[in-house]
Amino acid sequence: MKSKLLLSGLLVCLSLHDLSHAAGDPQTGRAKAQSCVVCHGPMGISVNPGAPHLAGQPAVYLIEQMQDFRSGKRQNPVMSVIAKPLSDRDIQDLAAWYASIEIQIKQ
Numbered sequence: 001m002k003s004k005l006l007l008s009g010l011l012v013c014l015s016l017h018d019l020s021h022a023a024g025d026p027q028t029g030r031a032k033a034q035s036c037v038v039c040h041g042p043m044g045i046s047v048n049p050g051a052p053h054l055a056g057q058p059a060v061y062l063i064e065q066m067q068d069f070r071s072g073k074r075q076n077p078v079m080s081v082i083a084k085p086l087s088d089r090d091i092q093d094l095a096a097w098y099a100s101i102e103i104q105i106k107q
């Protein structure tokens with residue numbers, strides 16, 4: 001009985017884990033990122049010296065920053081306004097897009 005309970009708990013964890021991985025869709029995010037291009041660049045490499053590069057950042061970091069702008073925890077005159085109307089789904093898709101871009105570091 002006890003082991004059955006443990007097993008079903010484990011299965012719930014596993015399926016939640018799967019869901020969080022399948023959450024964001026990079027191609028949907030790319031389409032949604034059209035309004036970000038003017039500052040963050042078409043491939044997430046910023047074209048505006050005041051805006052940071054987003055390409056190759058971990059999705060978990062990008063999600064947190066967008067959620068913080070949306071909630072007001074992180075404040076910026078531009079990003080606070082841009083993040084306000086984003087849904088959780090938008091944030092996941094946008095983060096998946098920028099995280100999917102591979103960057104190369106050279107010296």
Ligand code: HEC
Nearest residue numbers: 035036038039050051052062065066075076078079082094
């Ligand atoms: C008008 C210019 C502009 C546009 C358009 C814009 N951003 Fe930004 N973004 C900024 C600036 C400036 C910052 C840095 C804010 C700060 O200093 O806190 C920033 C920061 C961010 C960050 C945090 C990055 C980090 O490393 O901390 C994310 C994530 C982000 N933007 C996502 C987006 C997304 C997604 C869109 C489109 C929906 C978008 N931005 C549109 C200017 C812009």
